[in-house]
Every structure is written in C-alpha cells, then in structure tokens.
Amino acid sequence: MTKEGVAEKLSSEKNVRAVPSPHSLSALLSKNPQIIPVGSEMVENAVGTKAKHLVYDIDRTLIQHRDEIVYTRSLTVMTPKQRAVAEQCVCGKIRVFPPETKMCLHCIRKG
Secondary structure, eight states: OOHHHHHHHHHHOTTOSSOOOHHHHHHHHHHOTTEEEEEEEEEEOTTSOEEEEEEEEEOTTTOOSGGGGGGGOOGGGOOHHHHHHOEEOTTSOEEOOOTTOSSOHHHHHHO
C-alpha cells in the first residue's frame, strides 16, 4: 500500500481525528520496524507529472501472526502494561518478549 493508500484508509476510519500529511506518513512508514518497502508504483500528481512512490507492506518474515505484533512494537508506541513487562534484549532493543524466551522476536527470527 502506498502512503496515499494509507491516507485513504485512515480517512475512512471513524476514530481517526486528523489524517497525517503525505510527508509525515512517509516518515512514519520508513521508520517503523514492522513495515518494509516492497516496491514502487508510478503515481501522477495534481499537475500531471509522474513520480515513483514506495509501496509498503508488513514485514511478513518477522510478523507471521496477528498476535506477534505486540512483540515487535517499539517502546514509544507500547501501552503502559506492555512497558511494564518490556525488557532489554541482547541486541539492545527494548521489547516485550514472547512467552518462555529471553530474546526479542527480531533476534529469534533473524538469528
């Protein structure tokens, strides 16, 4: 999904007050460790010039089930309950660990 697709999806949701600008969305998507660019798409803007925009998707090698999203969230977007149980991994990231492990999901899947 491109950043324009994300903006459309957000604008159709009832619980989103304000849709971020395309530049903010692009910055958010590129910094999120759960999202990866998977290609590009030619998009025509308002004046008729064409530009390539990245297409983003969930990192499916990292997140294989909906329940695993909790284990990949960064500290800044965790809920207070998640922050209380989060620990620092050997890689330096602060994450909620999957049950019965002492490593984050990133280290388990990449290692």
